[in-house]
Each structure stands twice: as structure tokens, then as C-alpha cells.
Amino acid sequence: MSMGIRLDEKFQARRKDGIDNPFMRQAVSSAQNRLRDGRLNAAGELGDWEAFRDHSEEIRQHVLEHLDYYLYQLSENISKRGGNVFFAETPEEANRYIREVVRSKEAKHVVKSKSMVTEEIGLNEALHEEGCTVVESDLGEWILQLDNDPPSHIVAPALHKDRNAVHETFTAHGYFGTNDPTELGRYARRELRKDFLKAEVGITGCNFAIAESGAVGLVTNEGNGRMVTSLPNTVISVMGMERIVPSYEEFEVLVNMLCRSAVGQRLTSYITTFAGTKGAGEVDGPEEFHLVIVDNKRSGILGTQFQSVLQCIRCAACINVCPVYRHIGGHAYGSIYPGPIGAVLAPLLDGYENYKELPYASSLCGACTEACPVKIPLHELLIEHRRVIVEEKKQSPFVERIAMKGFAVTSSSPFLFEAAEQMAPFATSPFTKAGQIDKGLPAWTDSKDMPQPAKQTVRDWFKKRGNTQ
Amino acid sequence: MPKVALFVTCLSDTLFPSVGQATVELLEHLGCDVSFPFEQTCCGQPAYNSGYHEETKKVAKHMIETFEKADADYIVGPSGSCVMMMRDYPHLFKDDPVWKTRAEAHASKTFELTQFIVDILEVTDVGAKFPAKATYHASCHMTRLLGIEAAPGQLLRNVDGLTMLPLENVHNCCGFGGTFSVKMPDVSVQMVDEKVASILNSGADVLIGADASCLMNIGGRLHKQGHPIKVMHIAEVLNEGVKQT
Amino acid sequence: MNPGTITNREDFLNRIAKQLGRDVDLTPPKRVYKHRPQDEVLKDASEEELLETFRMVAMRIHTDVIECEANNLDDTLRLLIERYEGAAIIAEHDDRLRAWAPKTSQSFDWWDAERPDESRALAVKADIGITIADEALAESATIVQYAKPGKSRTISLLPQDHIAIVPKSVLVPRMTQAAKRLAELDRNGELASPNGVNFISGPSNSADIEMNLIVGVHGPVRVAYLLVHDL
Numbered sequence: 001m002s003m004g005i006r007l008d009e010k011f012q013a014r015r016k017d018g019i020d021n022p023f024m025r026q027a028v029s030s031a032q033n034r035l036r037d038g039r040l041n042a043a044g045e046l047g048d049w050e051a052f053r054d055h056s057e058e059i060r061q062h063v064l065e066h067l068d069y070y071l072y073q074l075s076e077n078i079s080k081r082g083g084n085v086f087f088a089e090t091p092e093e094a095n096r097y098i099r100e101v102v103r104s105k106e107a108k109h110v111v112k113s114k115s116m117v118t119e120e121i122g123l124n125e126a127l128h129e130e131g132c133t134v135v136e137s138d139l140g141e142w143i144l145q146l147d148n149d150p151p152s153h154i155v156a157p158a159l160h161k162d163r164n165a166v167h168e169t170f171t172a173h174g175y176f177g178t179n180d181p182t183e184l185g186r187y188a189r190r191e192l193r194k195d196f197l198k199a200e201v202g203i204t205g206c207n208f209a210i211a212e213s214g215a216v217g218l219v220t221n222e223g224n225g226r227m228v229t230s231l232p233n234t235v236i237s238v239m240g241m242e243r244i245v246p247s248y249e250e251f252e253v254l255v256n257m258l259c260r261s262a263v264g265q266r267l268t269s270y271i272t273t274f275a276g277t278k279g280a281g282e283v284d285g286p287e288e289f290h291l292v293i294v295d296n297k298r299s300g301i302l303g304t305q306f307q308s309v310l311q312c313i314r315c316a317a318c319i320n321v322c323p324v325y326r327h328i329g330g331h332a333y334g335s336i337y338p339g340p341i342g343a344v345l346a347p348l349l350d351g352y353e354n355y356k357e358l359p360y361a362s363s364l365c366g367a368c369t370e371a372c373p374v375k376i377p378l379h380e381l382l383i384e385h386r387r388v389i390v391e392e393k394k395q396s397p398f399v400e401r402i403a404m405k406g407f408a409v410t411s412s413s414p415f416l417f418e419a420a421e422q423m424a425p426f427a428t429s430p431f432t433k434a435g436q437i438d439k440g441l442p443a444w445t446d447s448k449d450m451p452q453p454a455k456q457t458v459r460d461w462f463k464k465r466g467n468t469q
Numbered sequence: 470m471p472k473v474a475l476f477v478t479c480l481s482d483t484l485f486p487s488v489g490q491a492t493v494e495l496l497e498h499l500g501c502d503v504s505f506p507f508e509q510t511c512c513g514q515p516a517y518n519s520g521y522h523e524e525t526k527k528v529a530k531h532m533i534e535t536f537e538k539a540d541a542d543y544i545v546g547p548s549g550s551c552v553m554m555m556r557d558y559p560h561l562f563k564d565d566p567v568w569k570t571r572a573e574a575h576a577s578k579t580f581e582l583t584q585f586i587v588d589i590l591e592v593t594d595v596g597a598k599f600p601a602k603a604t605y606h607a608s609c610h611m612t613r614l615l616g617i618e619a620a621p622g623q624l625l626r627n628v629d630g631l632t633m634l635p636l637e638n639v640h641n642c643c644g645f646g647g648t649f650s651v652k653m654p655d656v657s658v659q660m661v662d663e664k665v666a667s668i669l670n671s672g673a674d675v676l677i678g679a680d681a682s683c684l685m686n687i688g689g690r691l692h693k694q695g696h697p698i699k700v701m702h703i704a705e706v707l708n709e710g711v712k713q714t
Numbered sequence: 715m716n717p718g719t720i721t722n723r724e725d726f727l728n729r730i731a732k733q734l735g736r737d738v739d740l741t742p743p744k745r746v747y748k749h750r751p752q753d754e755v756l757k758d759a760s761e762e763e764l765l766e767t768f769r770m771v772a773m774r775i776h777t778d779v780i781e782c783e784a785n786n787l788d789d790t791l792r793l794l795i796e797r798y799e800g801a802a803i804i805a806e807h808d809d810r811l812r813a814w815a816p817k818t819s820q821s822f823d824w825w826d827a828e829r830p831d832e833s834r835a836l837a838v839k840a841d842i843g844i845t846i847a848d849e850a851l852a853e854s855a856t857i858v859q860y861a862k863p864g865k866s867r868t869i870s871l872l873p874q875d876h877i878a879i880v881p882k883s884v885l886v887p888r889m890t891q892a893a894k895r896l897a898e899l900d901r902n903g904e905l906a907s908p909n910g911v912n913f914i915s916g917p918s919n920s921a922d923i924e925m926n927l928i929v930g931v932h933g934p935v936r937v938a939y940l941l942v943h944d945l
Contacts, residue, residue, distance in 0.1 A: 015655055051751035058747055065734070065780075066743040068727040071740075071890050075720045080905055086720035087726035097721075103814055139931055140922035158924060163924050176831035185920060185928035192932065195782075197838065213907045215899045224873055224920040231834075231866045241730075246745060247900070250905070252893035258929030263921070264856035266771065266890065272935070276718070279909045281863025283827045284834075289718070295726065302733035323642050327659040361653060361659065363646025364518055366608035396520065404516050408524035412531040414508035419547030421483050436692060443651035447658040448689030451484045458482045459487030462475075462505040 011334065011357040017327035024160045026151075027138045028326055030119040031159055035320040038264020039299060039371070046260065056257050057375040059250045063242070064302065070244050071293065077214025081276025083289035091121035094294050098123060098203070099130045101290055103235050107200035111192075113218065113225040114138035115205025115292055116154055116314060117240045120349070123203070134203075135195040136222040146173055152330025154337060155262050155316040160329055165284055191426040192224070196276035202227075202228035202286070206239035207313075208254055209291070215275035216291065219258055219370050221268045229274050235286035241293050242310040254313055257373040261315035297349050305384055309344050311374040316341075318368035318378055324361050333358060340368035340378045347385055352393055359385035424453035471589070473501040474539040476546030476555070476579065479511045480681040481702075488681055491708035492547045492582055498610055498711050499590055506539040507583060510538040514554040520646050522561065530557050530568065533575045539590050543589065544579040547704045549611020552581040555616070572585070581611060582704055593627055598710030600630030604673035605700075606687065608680040609642050621679055621703055634671045636662070645686035661690045668698060675699045677706055732781075756853055764852035771855035775916035776929055777834035778893055778938040779855075783944050784814065791844075791877070792818040794938060799877050804833075804879035805868050808846055814879070814945075827864045834868065843873035843934070847880045849895075850939075853888035854915050857939065860877035870914060876934040878914070881945035889913065 007018075018024065043049040063070055075085040088094035100112060110132050112118065127134045136145040140158035144151060147169045151157030158166070167179035170187055177183045207219045216237045218225035243379050246249045251273075268432045278285030301310055319325050319339030330338035335346035335355065343358035357384045362368075362461045368378040390396045427453070431440030436449040444450060474495055481488040495501050514527035530553065536544050556579060558572035572697050587594050604624065611617050616681055625633055644650065644660025650655075664687055676691075676698050678684045688700035731738040748820050756764065772779045782790040795803065795818065803823040805811055808858045812819050822844065837843060849858035857878045861867055885893060893915075899906040918933030929935060 012655070015653070019655055020657060027924065034925055046751075047755055048751050051749050055747060055749035058749065062743070062747075066739070067741055068730045068734070068738045070745055071730070072723070072727060072738075078906060079720050080715075081909065082718055083717045084721070087720075087721045087722040089722070089726065089729070093722075099734075104944070107649070114915070116759040123613055137932070138922070139920045139928075143922065156925070158922055159924075159925075163926075165826070181923040182928050184923060185931050189931055193838070196932075212897065214905060215907070215911075219538050220917070222931040224918045225734065226871050226912065226929075227932055229921055230871070241726075248653075248893040248896040252889045256752070256889065265775075266913075267851075267856055267913060267915045269775075269915050271889075272910070273834055274910040275905075275907070276909060279861070280934055281827065282861055282909060283825065283830050283864065283866045285861060285910055288592050295729070299729045299733050302730060303735055304733075312685060323644070324653075324656055327656050347596055357748055360649065361656070363609070363644060363649045363657070364614040365642035365646065367609070367642065370613050376859070383518055383520065386518070387522050388520070390520035391523065400519065404519060404521040404524050407511075408521070408527045411510040411513065411528040414510060417510040418507075419750055424763040438606055438693070439653070440834050442687070443654045447654060447663070448686065449692040450685060450689050451485045452505060453934060456484045458477050458486045458493075459507055461486060461504060462493065463507070466479075 011332070012280060014334060015328045016404060017122055018332040021329065023162055024329045025327060027159060027162060028329055031156065032320050032326055036263065039261055039317055039320070042260035042264045042266065045266070052253070052257060053373055053375050056254060056373055058127045058251060059245065060253060060374050063244055063246065067242065067302070068242070071241065071248060074209050074211040074214060074244060075213065078204070078276055078291055081290055081339060085213070085278040085291045086294065087293050089295045091294070094121050094238065094292050095126035096122055099126055101164040101234065101236060102130055102132060103203055105200055107234070109195065109199045110134045110201045110203060111199035111232065111424060112136050112203045113202070113205065113220065113228040114141055115238060116175065116336060117205055118191050118203065118238050119151065121294060121296060123195050123238070135191050135199070135263065137228060139185065139222060142192065143154055143169055150331065151336060152338065153316060154314055162330065173455050196227040196231050199232045199265065201234045201236065202232035204228050204235065204237045205239050206243050206253050207258065209239055209244045209246055210273065211274070212419055213275055217251055217255065217273045218270065219268050220270045220272070220342060220344050221263070223270055226270055229272065229286065230284045233286060234288040236290045236292060238292045238294060241298050251337040258313050258315050261317040261371070261373040270383060301348050306348055306381060308376050309348065309381060311376050312341055313374055315374060317371040321361065321367040321371045323365065323367070344378055344385065345383045352389060352395065356389055356395060359389070405421070416444055419458070421453070421457050425455050430450055470500055470502045471543060472541040473503050474536055474544045475503055475505050476540035476544050477505070477605050478546050478548045478549065478551045478681065479560055480685060481547055485681050485687065485702065486599045487581065487595050488702040488704050489545050491702070491704040492619065495595065495704055495708045495711065496545065499595060501590060504539055504541060508535045512551045512554040514551060517554060517561070517648055528559055529561055529572070529657065533558065533571050536575060537571070541630060542578065543585060544575070545582055545585045547582045548581070548682070549581045549608055549617060550680050550682055552579055553610045553615050555579045557697050581617055581679070582617060583620040583624055584617045587623055593623045593670050595627070595707050596622065596711050597707045602632045602634060602673050603675035604636045604668060604671040606633045606643065606676060606678040607637065607639050608678060608683045611679055624707060625703070631648040631706070631712065633670070634673045636671050637667045643683045643687050645682050647682070650686060661686055665690055665694070665696070669696065673698070675701055677701050677703055679703045718812060730818045747897070752890040755890070759852070759887060764887060768850065768852045768855050768885065772896035772901065772916070772939060775855055777855060777916040778936070779941055779944060780938060781941045783943055787940070787942055788815040788818050790893045791940060794877060794940065795842060798842055798936065800875065802836070802840045803844060804837050804840040804846040804869055804873060808865070810839060810846060811879070813845065825866045825869060833866065834872070837866070837868055837872040840844050840873035842875045842877055843869040844877045844879070845870050845886055847878050849892050850880045850885045851892060851913070852885055853890050856889070856913050856915040858892055859912045859914065862908065867910055867912060873934065875936040877920065877938045879940045879942060882943050915940055918925045
């Protein structure tokens with residue numbers, strides 16, 4: 001499945017690649033600090049941030065509870081506005097339909113704006129098979145495309161690259177300038193401008209579709225989303241089926257939360273909505289419009305204990321505060337959705353087989369849950385994944401299972417528990433130096449010491465002294 | 470006189486008994502009638518967070534029964550993390566109305582130590598004296614999930630002679646995370662190293678925290694690397710100078 | 715307009731409904747929300763406070779705000795174009811612009827709906843694109859442009875710089891008010907909201923290289939709001 005990137009390596013090896021990459025870690029850590037500060041400032045300026053979170057949560061919950069109605073309404077309204085709607089259960093169905101559209105237009109040049117769901121379904125590969133050039137027009141995505149590198153962050157996909165790496169990539173493409181970011185940006189502007197003007201088909205993602213208006217909304221800063229939707233004659237938007245709001249009123253609330261949570265802006269430079277084909281007398285906008293609504297295992301999440309993950313608006317606030325992400329980087333997750341949201345989502349979209357270690361890649365510090373603008377209880381969903389792996393899939397390690405059974409027996413028996421406490425100092429004494437355990441449990445003692453269990457526990461002490469009142 | 474059942478927590482009982490002892494002495498100093506339900510074991514969090522919820526329920530039932538027998542007004546423990554687990558018991562029994570009710574009664578009278586002192590006893594100056602330069606590690610479960618943010622600071626501010634220094638990136642996790650620290654030690658150690666760097670930058674001689682688990686993690690790293698920073702639980706600090714009275 | 719096709723909908727919706735434990739329900743759900751914090755933001759702000767917010771936030775997003783009265787709009791626009799060193803100017807086809815700036819507008823190219831290809835080529839080469847804002851949002855220093863017959867969505871996008879004329883009367887506190895108006899268009903009429911709406915807040919930018927702000931990636935490098943007080 002195309003979602004899997006670098007799955008040939010084990011998670012532990014991928015983590016090590018991340019930890020051993022000082023540039024990436026420096027870049028991620030400084031980006032996290034800036035994005036976190038930006039988000040907190042933007043949230044503070046809004047006033048009652050918690051009320052906005054509550055409202056955003058109730059909007060998203062309402063939509064999920066009535067998803068069939070809103071998708072029906074959206075498709076009716078898009079159709080009325082001259083657009084075609086294709087419901088795709090699988091990535092294959094979605095790709096097949098999009099290939100047919102591209103083929104019917106005899107298109108050779110496709111230009112895309114940033115879209116996670118098209119990464120998820122592997123659309124670019126499918127279009128290459130169709131013999132098209134596909135150009136990613138988001139600056140970060142373009143850099144990665146030139147370098148054949150997967151994204152490491154859902155908002156800032158090339159976060160792991162520094163200006164020298166970008167300079168190298170651009171130079172290989174034909175650039176002669178310096179590594180100054182603005183100059184690099186101007187080069188991308190000149191090059192991509194040509195692609196926008198020559199493309200027969202434009203493909204976008206969808207931040208939120210607006211059911212009542214039959215419109216698709218895009219949130220961008222660069223303006224590539226506007227280019228892609230106003231220049232090519234044919235436009236195809238691809239959306240995950242849950243990325244929908246009832247009306248412009250809810251759209252506004254969630255766009256506000258998205259901009260503030262993702263990049264700390266009140267609004268990004270461009271919030272663009274477009275509905276169907278261009279109207280009578282309009283001079284630009286698509287002559288042909290297609291909306292592809294993708295399920296790809298999302299419906300299987302509805303009605304389950306994981307339903308709240310579908311509230312996600314892809315702002316990456318959880319990624320931007322996650323300490324595990326900070327140290328291992330986005331690629332280590334092996335999924336296009338990294339960080340806490342990826343650790344919850346990847347096993348649901350693509351099964352436990354490749355992703356069952358991700359729910360354990362968290363200290364359960366709760367920073368993700370606290371940051372989430374739509375109140376997804378991310379760290380609780382990670383625990384729930386662990387429970388499913390243990391109790392339903394029965395895939396937890398044998399030794400752990402035995403240990404936990406033993407823990408339960410011991411901890412529900414005061415006698416055994418106290419006996420274990422009494423034994424601890426003696427059991428650990430061979431590993432002890434000056435009151436500190438410094439070896440014997442490599443996963444701990446290789447990096448940290450631990451005090452030796454006390455000969456007199458608090459309960460012994462209390463038994464001897466009694467209640468002094 | 471409020472009747473308080475001590476929820477000692479495993480780590481404090483076995484590895485850091487001075488924390489449990491300080492908790493008892495401090496609560497008594499503040500006028501509580503402290504009992505120690507000897508049948509108590511562990512809150513069950515290691516199993517819960519690892520996904521072994523059936524096992525956790527067994528442990529939780531035992532703890533609920535034990536503390537019901539203690540018949541105290543309050544259950545108080547020196548750990549935000551363990552208290553959070555007990556506060557979560559009702560969630561564990563959401564499909565079992567009888568145990569859910571018992572779990573709710575249990576959870577509603579369970580408090581973290583500093584929260585109990587500030588919110589229930591309404592005391593912010595316990596009369597402690599501890600001349601030192603210290604910084605405070607805010608543990609994630611206590612701060613984010615239990616929502617106890619101000620109480621430790623209010624108590625420490627009133628400790629005679631104690632200078633509290635700010636800790637940069639105080640919101641960052643120390644990397645313990647229970648079994649996380651041994652399942653993914655590679656990542657855990659990066660996290661604790663970041664925390665250690667912040668502590669060294671703070672200029673403090675003493676690191677104070679309200680969760681023995683975080684302190685064991687950070688202290689274990691500090692000790693391994695030979696940094697002469699003293700690590701103390703807030704109960705120990707608050708009990709300094711009031712012990713003899 | 716011919717309606718578009720809809721494919722595979724029934725199975726898709728059935729699958730969703732089944733997961734939700736019921737049959738497909740196509741009755742419009744009641745939207746009852748417990749919270750509406752968006753109405754509280756800038757609720758009691760005076761017009762002057764809204765203007766001040768608009769100016770301050772524009773500065774933050776690297777956008778010039780130039781203010782004038784209608785009777786000196788012509789000269790102000792000319793000076794602004796001179797400052798931006800604009801030679802080739804493309805403007806949206808709007809009689810108001812000719813009336814407001816009779817002298818300055820003489821040198822403009824106008825978007826010609828009859829000749830879209832030529833117009834687009836002019837826009838691509840233009841130094842400055844000039845548009846009139848349909849609405850403006852104080853909180854985020856945003857201008858709003860509706861897609862309309864005869865008007866291109868790209869005049870504010872393709873040229874090197876963009877000047878938007880903002881009549882003060884179109885200023886509202888925030889996106890909440892603009893969204894409400896759009897929603898009402900769809901609710902009262904039959905899908906009467908514009909086919910496209912652009913909420914534009916300053917110049918195009920990116921932070922994709924080392925989180926450095928690059929201004930002017932695909933769209934305009936500079937944006938100015940020409941705020942006209944008595945329009």
C-alpha cells in the first residue's frame with residue numbers, strides 16, 4: 001500500500017536513523033518551538049480558546065453522526081453546480097476514475113496543490129502509469145518531488161531539509177543561484193508558473209467541503225491552490241470522506257482553528273472556495289469539475305471507539321508538540337501521517353501488521369490531546385490501540401503478557417504484593433552499587449541509574465510507628 | 470480532623486520510602502488523621518497503559534475495596550500520575566454499573582497531595598524551611614491530565630529560604646512514560662537528556678517534583694552522568710523544617 | 715447548467731449508515747450547538763477600532779495600507795503605482811474603477827471577458843493587478859473577492875503585485891459575518907453563493923525552507939490595500 005514508506009526497515013532502525021540525524025532534529029525542534037509559540041499566541045488572541053475548541057468538537061461530532069446526509073447534500077449541490085461526484089471505496093477505484101478523466105482530456109500535464117489524501121492513495125504513481133507529468137506545486141512538496149523523498153510532516157512536508165539540501169536539489173534541476181531561501185523561492189515561482197499555465201488538469205485536496213453550498217475549500221499560503229483551481233480547464237478535487245462541514249458558518253469556525261493551530265496565523269494568505277464549474281459569463285474557473293470522495297477504510301472507523309479520530313482537521317498541532325516526533329522525525333513513522341495523529345490513524349487505515357508499534361511510540365504525556373483544536377483524545381486512543389493489540393489481536397509480546405498476568409495476580413493480593421516488596425532489595429542487590437542499581441536491566445540501566453529498593457518500606461515504617469494522632 | 474487514607478504508591482513505598490514518610494508526617498502536621506490501609510497494592514497504571522485492561526480491572530477492584538474498608542474522608546497520594554489512574558477507574562468500569570458507582574465514589578475522594586493541601590485543607594504555607602536554589606519539574610499527568618498547575622508553586626513559594634528558579638520548556642515530558650522508557654529507551658533517553666539540559670541551565674542545586682516516577686527517571690540520568698543535583702519530592706521539601714514540630 | 719454525474723453514492727452512504735448502526739437518513743439534521751464563541755470576537759468594537767485592527771494586522775502580514783477619500787483616490791492610486799514602479803497594469807473590468815480613477819485608469823489594461831487568453835497573458839506579464847474588494851475582515855486584515863460574471867479570479871493572483879481597493883463600507887469584524895452572509899445566500903436562494911470566493915490576507919508566502927518566511931511564492935510579492943474612507 002502506498003501509505004507505507006520505508007517499511008522495509010524496522011521501526012527501531014527508522015527511529016535510529018532519525019535520532020542519528022542531528023540536522024533533522026535541530027530543524028524539527030526549532031520548527032516545533034516556533035509553531036507551538038505561534039499557535040499559543042494565535043489561540044490567546046482569539047479570546048475564549050476553550051469555547052472555540054468545544055464548538056469545533058461539537059461541529060465535527062455532528063458531521064460524523066450525520067455523515068451520510070451531508071455527503072448526500074454535498075454531492076447533490078455539486079451536481080447542481082455542474083460538477084461530477086465520484087464516491088470511491090478504495091484507492092484503486094479513486095485512481096482508476098481520475099485516470100479515466102485525465103485520459104478523456106488527453107491531458108499530458110497535471111499540476112497538483114498539496115493533498116494528503118492523494119499521497120495516501122498513491123495518485124501520482126497511478127498518473128505516471130497514465131503517461132502524464134505530475135507536478136506538485138506546493139514549494140515543500142515540489143522540493144520533495146524533485147528529490148524523490150517522502151513528506152515528514154503534514155503541513156510542512158520538507159521540514160527535514162535545510163537550505164543547502166534544497167540548493168543541491170534545485171541545482172540538479174538547473175538552478176544557478178545561491179542558497180538564500182527567497183532566491184530559491186523565486187526559482188520555484190518561475191519554474192512552477194510554467195507548469196500552472198501549461199497544465200490541462202489541476203488536482204487539489206480538500207480542507208473542508210461545504211455541503212450546503214456544494215463547494216470545496218482550500219487553505220493555503222502560497223497561492224498554488226488558487227492557481228490549480230483557476231487556470232486548468234479541468235479540475236479534480238480529492239477529499240477524505242469526513243472532510244466536510246454543513247455550511248459556510250461551520251467552515252469559518254474550523255478554518256479559523258486550522259489556521260491558528262497549524263501555523264499560528266489568524267487566517268492564511270488564501271482561503272479559497274470553489275463550487276462546481278464556472279458560471280455563465282465567468283471568465284475563469286474550471287469548465288469541468290470532478291470531486292472524488294475517498295473512503296479508504298474510514299467508514300470502518302465510524303461507530304467504533306476510534307470514531308473521534310475522524311474529527312481531525314489535519315492541522316498538525318499534535319505533531320508540533322510531540323516529544324517523540326521531535327527526536328525521531330516524521331520519516332521514522334513509516335506512514336505519511338506521522339506523530340500522534342499518525343500513530344492513531346496509520347494502524348486504522350492500514351492495519352496493525354505494519355503499524356502496531358506506533359501506538360507505543362508515546363510517553364502518554366498528553367501534549368497532543370491538550371493541543372488538539374477539535375479535542376481528539378489522542379493519548380487515550382493510543383492506549384485503546386494498545387488494548388486492542390493485547391486483548392483483541394493478542395499480539396503483545398509473550399513475556400509482557402506473562403509479566404502483566406503476574407502483575408495483576410500480585411497486585412490484587414496484598415500478601416503477594418508485600419512479599420514481592422520484601423524480596424526486591426535482595427533480588428536486586430547483585431546489580432547494586434552504593435544504593436543504586438546500575439546494571440541488570442539494560443533498557444533502563446544502560447542510560448540511567450535507579451535506587452535500590454529500600455529494606456524498610458513505608459508500610460513497615462508505619463506499622464512500627466502507628467498512627468501518631 | 471479530616472480522616473485521610475494514605476495512598477502510598479508503589480515507587481514511594483519501595484524505592485523512595487522517605488517520600489511516603491514525609492507525606493504522612495506532613496499531613497499529620499497539617500492536622501489530618503492519617504491511616505495506612507496495609508492491603509493496598511498498585512493503582513494498576515502499568516497494566517492499563519500497556520493495554521491490559523482486564524488485568525487492570527482486577528487490580529482496581531482490589532484497590533477500591535481496600536480503600537472502602539479504610540472508611541476515610543479522603544484518599545491522598547504523593548503522585549499526580551497514580552492519582553490520575555485512580556480518578557480514571559470509573560472509565561474502566563463504564564459497562565459495569567455496580568463497580569462504576571463504587572469507582573466513582575472512590576475517585577471523587579482521591580486527591581494528589583499538593584492539590585489536597587491547597588484546595589481541601591486550604592493551606593498554602595505549611596511552615597516549611599528549606600534554604601536552597603531549586604527548580605520544579607511539572608509532570609505531564611499531574612499538570613495536563615489532572616489539571617493541577619498552581620498548587621505546587623503556591624506551596625513552594627511559601628517555603629522559607631527556598632529560591633525557585635524557572636525551568637525552560639517546563640511543559641516538556643521527561644521521557645519516562647512508564648513502560649515507554651524501557652520499550653523505547655532510545656527515544657526516552659533523548660527526552661530525558663533534553664530535560665537534564667534544561668535543569669542544568671536553570672542553575673538550580675535541587676530538582677523538585679511531585680511524581681516519584683519522573684524523579685526516578687530524571688534522577689537516574691543525572692546520577693548516571695554524575696551531575697551533583699539533588700532530587701527531591703515536593704513532600705520531602707514541604708516536610709523540611711516542620712518535621713520536629 | 716447541466717447537472718453533473720454522481721457515481722457509487724448509494725453503496726457508499728449505506729456503508730456509512732451501517733457503521734453508524736442505522737439506515738441512511740436523508741432528513742436534514744437539526745444543528746443545535748451549545749457554543750458560539752465566534753459571535754463574541756470583536757463584538758463591541760467601534761468602527762474606528764475595527765479600522766485600527768485592520769491596519770495593525772495588515773502590517774503584521776506585510777501588507778501596505780494606504781488611506782484616502784474618494785475625491786483623491788485617483789491621485790493616491792497613481793502615487794501608489796509609481797511607488798511600486800508598476801508599468802504594466804491589469805485591472806478588473808468594473809465601471810466603478812474608471813469612475814473613481816478617471817486619469818490613472820487610462821493606462822490600464824482591462825480584463826476582457828471576450829478574449830480570455832489574451833487577458834490571461836496580460837495578467838501573467840503585469841506588474842500590478844488591481845481589484846475592488848467585495849468585503850473586508852478587520853480581525854485578519856483580509857479582503858474577500860467573489861467570483862462574478864466578467865471578472866477574473868486571477869487578477870489578484872498572477873501579477874507581480876496586487877492593489878485592492880477597499881471601500882470602508884465593506885469592512886466587517888471577522889470571517890464570521892462574511893460566512894453568515896454566504897450561508898444565507900445558499901439558504902434563501904437556490905445555491906446563490908458565488909462559484910468561488912477568495913479570502914485574501916496579504917501576499918503569497920511560504921515557510922517551507924527552514925521555516926524562513928519567503929514572501930511571494932506563486933502569487934503576488936507585494937499587496938496593498940487602498941482603503942477609501944467615504945465609499
